Amino acid sequence: MSLKIVTWNINSVRLRLAQVNELAKLAKADILCLQEIKVIDDLFPHDGLKELFPYRAVKGMKAYNGVAILSKLPIIEESRLQWCGKDDARHISATVEAGKAGKIEVHNFYIPAGGDEPDPEINEKFAHKLKFMKEMARWGKKTISPKARRIMVGDFNVAPLEADVWSHKQLLKIVSHTPVETDHLEKVRTTQDWVDAVRHFIPEDEKAFSWWSYRNRDWRASNRGRRLDHIWVTPSLTEHLSGIEILDQTRDWTKPSDHCPIALELSI
DNA sequence: ATGGTCGCTTGGCGA
Numbered sequence: 680m681s682l683k684i685v686t687w688n689i690n691s692v693r694l695r696l697a698q699v700n701e702l703a704k705l706a707k708a709d710i711l712c713l714q715e716i717k718v719i720d721d722l723f724p725h726d727g728l729k730e731l732f733p734y735r736a737v738k739g740m741k742a743y744n745g746v747a748i749l750s751k752l753p754i755i756e757e758s759r760l761q762w763c764g765k766d767d768a769r770h771i772s773a774t775v776e777a778g779k780a781g782k783i784e785v786h787n788f789y790i791p792a793g794g795d796e797p798d799p800e801i802n803e804k805f806a807h808k809l810k811f812m813k814e815m816a817r818w819g820k821k822t823i824s825p826k827a828r829r830i831m832v833g834d835f836n837v838a839p840l841e842a843d844v845w846s847h848k849q850l851l852k853i854v855s856h857t858p859v860e861t862d863h864l865e866k867v868r869t870t871q872d873w874v875d876a877v878r879h880f881i882p883e884d885e886k887a888f889s890w891w892s893y894r895n896r897d898w899r900a901s902n903r904g905r906r907l908d909h910i911w912v913t914p915s916l917t918e919h920l921s922g923i924e925i926l927d928q929t930r931d932w933t934k935p936s937d938h939c940p941i942a943l944e945l946s947i
Numbered sequence: 948a949t950g951g952t953c954g955c956t957t958g959g960c961g962a
Contacts, residue, residue: 690954691953691954694955715962717954718955741956742954742956742960743960743962792962794961794962804961836962892951892962893951893952893953894950894951894952894953896952934953937953
């Protein structure tokens with residue numbers, strides 16, 4: 680069977696509810712992971728989503744952050760982990776039952792953006808971001824299991840490779856692409872030998888972006904993008920990877936999110 | 948070097 684998993688930083692699920700359904704059909708998503716839903720659990724728009732996604736796991740908060748996993752496949756287990764001692768809705772996981780293929784564990788993260796100044800001594804937000812990734816690496820080591828079939832997605836707010844930003848040189852001191860951040864993210868990746876699904880299909884030296892600032896008037900013309908959104912899979916799933924799609928056409932929709940979705944197809 | 952735009956919420960924060 681084919682399984683399609685999509686990640687998208689939606690920047691308000693209530694404002695873009697119609698776009699979720701549009702995207703779900705466009706990408707033929709079986710599982711859709713959202714970040715920055717910006718809503719408390721009680722106000723999450725279940726009614727507008729339940730037809731396409733009968734199973735939903737939500738972790739929201741007021742005004743900021745918030746993550747959700749929408750699924751056509753039954754969710755048989757959920758978890759919501761706290762990071763850096765904060766209850767700030769940056770993680771949710773769901774174990775789905777994928778027919779004969781068995782269980783797959785999906786983790787959806789919204790890593791802190793980190794503010795503007797890339798110095799943890801003077802910028803608490805940047806310190807928080809680094810600490811968050813350190814905790815992720817510890818979590819990875821602690822929960823590793825060679826046979827586990829696990830997928831990790833989300834807005835990691837880090838563009839790790841040179842071709843993940845529009846200008847490597849100009850962004851080396853810009854939060855999201857500094858060496859200390861890319862080192863931290865690489866440590867998270869190696870804890871479970873995660874495979875970067877986008878770079879599994881797209882050569883490492885080919886530019887690939889998932890985010891363009893709202894401040895660029897013509898995002899496509901200037902193309903000052905970054906690849907902040909990621910889909911990683913455990914090595915046990917590598918042989919099942921069958922396709923990747925960066926759905927940047929959504930950036931041209933009316934009232935777009937500043938992030939575009941990424942869709943991974945697996946044959947399992 | 949600076950400012951540019953969003954969303955949530957209603958003054959200002961976070962991205």
